[in-house]
Amino acid sequence: MELQLNVLENGLDFINKCLYELGDSIDHTSSIKYAVLHLNAGIELIFKARLTRDHWAFVFEDLNKAKYDNYIEGDFKSINLDTALYRLQHICNISISERFIRSIERLKKTRNRIEHFHIKENQYQLESIIYETLSYIIPFMNKEFPNIYSFRSFYQISSLLHKQEKYISERYKRIKNELTSNNFKVDCPQCNQDNTFDVDEEICIFCNYSGNVALNEFVKKYADLEGKEGTFTYKQYDILKFCPYCNEEKLIISSTEDLCKCLSCNEAFSKEKFLECENCKQVDILIGEDLGENGEVIHSGYYCYKCLFSDE
Numbered sequence: 001m002e003l004q005l006n007v008l009e010n011g012l013d014f015i016n017k018c019l020y021e022l023g024d025s026i027d028h029t030s031s032i033k034y035a036v037l038h039l040n041a042g043i044e045l046i047f048k049a050r051l052t053r054d055h056w057a058f059v060f061e062d063l064n065k066a067k068y069d070n071y072i073e074g075d076f077k078s079i080n081l082d083t084a085l086y087r088l089q090h091i092c093n094i095s096i097s098e099r100f101i102r103s104i105e106r107l108k109k110t111r112n113r114i115e116h117f118h119i120k121e122n123q124y125q126l127e128s129i130i131y132e133t134l135s136y137i138i139p140f141m142n143k144e145f146p147n148i149y150s151f152r153s154f155y156q157i158s159s160l161l162h163k164q165e166k167y168i169s170e171r172y173k174r175i176k177n178e179l180t181s182n183n184f185k186v187d188c189p190q191c192n193q194d195n196t197f198d199v200d201e202e203i204c205i206f207c208n209y210s211g212n213v214a215l216n217e218f219v220k221k222y223a224d225l226e227g228k229e230g231t232f233t234y235k236q237y238d239i240l241k242f243c244p245y246c247n248e249e250k251l252i253i254s255s256t257e258d259l260c261k262c263l264s265c266n267e268a269f270s271k272e273k274f275l276e277c278e279n280c281k282q283v284d285i286l287i288g289e290d291l292g293e294n295g296e297v298i299h300s301g302y303y304c305y306k307c308l309f310s311d312e
């Protein structure tokens with residue numbers, strides 16, 4: 001476990017270095033070559049860290065000779081990038097798009113040319129190869145390593161990239177189709193892109209940030225829980241109520257659509273199913289005609305049984 005984190009951290013270091021060199025304007029022509037080398041090394045380590053998450057032996061070139069002591073000592077012949085890719089796909093069952101693989105191939109070829117032949121490369125071409133590969137590897141990390149944001153270096157990398165035009169436009173090229181879905185989307189609390197966080201799928205299409213962690217942050221960011229009671233200040237989703245399923249005050253009720261959506265337990269349902277006691281404001285869910293789980297609709301108002309049968 002410890003080792004896996006070291007490998008990941010090491011990979012992040014290389015990517016950080018790559019970004020630093022990418023931004024070096026003083027000796028750009030020379031720096032950009034190192035940026036390619038470092039990105040390549042970083043990706044190799046990140047893939048190895050992901051393989052190690054499933055099993056440490058997967059980074060041994062010869063699985064038959066895998067030995068834990070050797071692994072700990074770092075005394076073994078480890079896999080190359082191609083084998084890492086193969087094992088990620090066919091052993092760990094991770095889907096890696098053809099285009100991601102092609103961009104890695106391009107990066108690898110470029111690295112070989114730089115390393116062995118000292119051929120002069122066009123710096124704009126190098127830059128575009130780097131940004132293209134980054135636009136795959138950053139979302140890959142978000143998806144494959146839970147809690148990656150707790151790594152300071154990843155946080156630094158992604159916040160830097162999410163402000164860079166070249167990275168952003170490169171990334172939007174990849175997600176054009178996914179963005180057209182009709183799912184309920186909001187601004188992503190992580191990458192700050194407009195309407196890229198798909199609340200139905202619980203994932204940001206732009207940066208792949210996912211899970212309830214994101215949803216909770218999303219509420220913190222947009223809901224004014226401290227101030228006005230029950231105010232939810234996000235575009236048309238302006239009402240925040242207690243959720244009848246999980247009882248968290250994280251149910252958003254759309255004022256324009258027929259939709260209630262809980263940002264905590266993720267339950268989604270039609271507005272007419274949402275009931276709130278006229279008297280005590282206890283929430284409930286409609287289960288039959290005029291009937292809630294804990295109350296009834298009387299004269300077009302809903303009342304919970306507690307209030308209905310109280311003496312007052």
Ligand SMILES: [Zn+2]
Nearest residue numbers: 188191204207
């Ligand atoms: Zn995002």
Ligand SMILES: [Zn+2]
Nearest residue numbers: 243246262265
């Ligand atoms: Zn809920």
Ligand SMILES: [Zn+2]
Nearest residue numbers: 277280304307
């Ligand atoms: Zn009541």
